[in-house]
Amino acid sequence: MKKWICGMVALAFLCLSGCSVHTQKTVFAMDTVMDLQVWGKDSEAAQQKLAVLIEETENTWSAMDRNSIVGRLNAGGAVVSQDAHDFLQRAEELSKRTKGAFDPRLGGYIRAWGFYDGAYRVPEEAALQQAPVQWDLGGAVKGYTGQQAVQLLETLRVDRAILNLGGNIQTYGEKKDHSPWVIGIQNPDGGNYLGTVSVVGTMAVVTSGDYQRFFEKDGTRYHHILDPETGRPAQSGLRSVTVICADGLTADVFSTALFVMGLEKASDFWRQSEDFEAVFVTDTGKIYATQGAALSGCEYEVIAR
Amino acid sequence: MRTRTWILVIASVLAVCIGLSLWLLMPGPPADGVKVISEGKLLYTLPLNTDTQVTVTTAMGTNVITVKDGKVAVTEASCPDHYCMARGYCDRGAQIVCLPNRLVLEFTGTQPVDGVSG
Secondary structure, rough: HHHHHHHHHHHHHHHHHOHHHHHHHEEEOOOEEEEEEEEOOOOHHHHHHHHHHHHHHHHHHHOOOOOHHHHHHHHHOOOOHHHHHHHHHHHHHEEEEEOOOOOOOEHHHHOOOOOOOOOOOOOOHHHHHHHHHHHOOOHHHHHHHHHOOOHHOOEEEEEEEEEEEEOOEEOOOOOOOOEEEEEEOOOOOOOOEEEEEEEEOOOOEEEEOOOOEEEEEEEEEEEEOOOOOOEEEOOEEEEEEEEEOOOHHHHHHHHHHHHOOOOOHHHHHHOOOEEEEEEEEEEEOEEEEEEOOOOOOOOOOEEEE | OHHHHHHHHHHHHHHHHHHHHHHHHOOOOOOOEEEEEEEOEEEEEEEEOOOOEEEEEOOOOOEEEEOOOOOOEEEEEEOOOOOHHHHHOOOOOEEEEEEOOEEEEEOOOOOOOOEEEE
């Protein structure tokens, strides 16, 4: 009898420890929708902690909140924590690497176009020239959140996770059968996805597209990816850029920067880099992918080293 | 006779090639249903093989979701931007989202992807 009970307890224990619990949660934050899927013993706790992390990150970095770090920096200055300082510094470094194609100080332009309050308008050239230089980390904060989420998951008993942070995909760990994560790339024209990229392990897949946020006035479409040189929506011949990178922040910043650069400059930038791959959709509907991007499901041209 | 055999052989090889490339180029199978999630709560799971229309009304606003010919779309919305309607009819891919009204449509079933970036 005793043996029997021991056996049952052992079996139950084995079952519990072997079981990989899967939980899914939808969160509305950062003016977008986020989908969190986590597998593992601590999946419930992980999800709650992720939701808190997302909320805190939003409160800390929102450009629309006067009390956020961004709000205080724009009002004159702020004493920030080491973590916040590191983030700002990394955003600056990445901006330099892109030679300013990504700029974390476009807040003045973004306000001029009405992307903060939704009162969209086409600003006069003079208004753009007079727009104040203000911090806005909108092009980096979702990627940063993905990277912070990975660091959080590493401290918990989590086997794997896939987070969709408003179109930014962050994977964590490997799938049960060790097959790659398969990530679709949204068709800029709407409808179904264009094709898929396969990534292994912990990776970020981030897309910047002119279809994500825009308004139309007098038949012209004005999207949210502003060219730091002109303060106007980037007209680079691209409709979307997807960046695949081990680091979420880098992926987020580069997807914006490559969109602004256009296909040719972006290809050169990739040739000088070692740490990412990219997929481009042009405004004629052609698809290009760098040599190492495992793109399938569609016809495309390969960009070689 | 010989010519005819050749034509037949070439035609069948071509047919197989075209068929195979079409199959390979298909971006995965369509979903079999769509989950209607409002303010984070699952309201319905609508099968895509049945034409139907549901209206979701919350404090945020109203969306009309239409399933037709195996595809789904948001056909009416009270939101100011109408991004949710801009997606049009589709049967796979990323979630269809109406942010102002906190509405998410998510495909179920035979989706071959783990997530969609966009």
